[in-house]
Amino acid sequence: MEASHIPRHCPQAEYQLTSVHRDPDKIRFNWGDGHQSGFHTIWLRDNCSCEMCGDHSGGHRFFELNMLPDNLDYQVSHTDQMVEIRWTADDHISRFNTAWLRSHCQSDQERNKRRSNPQLWDASFTQSLPRVSYPDAQQKESELLKIFDAVRSYGIVLLEDVPKTAQATEEIAGLLSFIRETHYGRVFEIISTPEPAVIANAPVPLRPHTDENFREPPPGIMIFHSLRASEDNGGESVMTDGFKLAADYKAMYPQDYQLLSEVPIPHRRFLDNVGLRAEAPMIQHDYFGQVCEFRLNERTMGPIDLPEKLISPVYSALKKMFALSYDSKYHMHYLLKGGEALVFDNARVLHARTGFNGNRHVRLTHVGSDEFYSRWRQLRYKYNGDINLA
Ligand SMILES: [Fe+2]
Secondary structure, eight states: OOOSSOOSOOOSGGGOEEEEEEOSSEEEEEETTSOEEEEEHHHHHHTOOSTTTEETTTTEEOOOGGGOOSOOOEEEEEOSSEEEEEETTTTEEEEEEHHHHHTTOOSHHHHHHHSOOOOOOOGGGGGGOOEEEHHHHHHOHHHHHHHHHHHHHHSEEEEESOOSSHHHHHHHHHHHSOBOOBTTBSOEEEEOOSSOSSGGGSSSOEEEEOSOTTSSSOOOEEEEEEEEOOTTSOOOEEEEEHHHHHHHHHHHOHHHHHHHHHSOEEEEEEETTEEEEEEEOSEEEOTTSSEEEEOOOTTTBOOOOOOHHHHHHHHHHHHHHHHHHTOGGGOEEEOOOTTEEEEEETTTEEEEEOOOOSOOEEEEEEEOHHHHHHHHHHHHHHHHOOOOOO
16 A cells, blocks of 8 residues: 555656665665655655555554564565555565655755745844735635744734624634633733733733743744724834744854753743643754744743752853843834734744733734644645645
């Protein structure tokens, strides 16, 4: 059986197999666009998804590596769209769709296509902020995909023409994924009040931060749905690209960068019946080695709990990072109008706001990153044929 999660028919030269070469422990495939992929025999045998071996994608897997014979001698034959390997030791046959193989090519060139490609930005980004019409996204999946692609590339997108109703907040979340409920409930109201219980409800400026690092995982994709802007034009949203901060910080302070990528920084919230705590490095990397998560919040940071010798260097590194994050050259200002919503990735984009003196009303909710990016991969598969996005 061929691999199960097969791309739709792809006539492009890059998926056309032109020739196959045998190495002792590897098979090299030459493609119509001139590229060559090499796959180890152990990898090919492990990825057989015939009825006997079962399917990795769906979790219905019967083949176990401990069953693997030591002898992986093989015979291989192919058409331009299919490869058949007969394993000599047990006469087992594996078949692979060529587009599936190319989509899993392990060359640097092909792996680079699969990883995320964040477009970094700074204060000047206001004019280029991606915008999507909410009614269009509701009606057409191709428009909906633009929301996901923008968050994937820039970490943020502005939705326009959203109804100015409380009901619409949960509808936006439902369009993107599932609301993640917390002790705050499903939606958090940010309205100026005389004696606020939390600082978010006071009409004071807030420093750039990522939210709720005392959870594991923290809130994923945040939705700020504006019902009413402040009459005094205050209460601007101030957004900062944490990946840009990390890149600049790495160039300026490489040793401090290494430290902040390794030491866990605790965040806590102990209030009433809430006892949340989580620790993670401020900067985290994915399996490609690129930054995938940035957590910064001076207000919720707990007492640092590290070996004595690390206390001074960590404070020194943190001080420089907070100073950088508070530099206005990174701060993109946007005044959310009633009927607009900002959707952004809390694992990348820091938010803040300027002070205000009016009746501002923003409703905040969030959806899990896993479900959000699951939906993105499904849409990318449906509209672009992508089957192997990191
Ligand atoms: Fe916040």
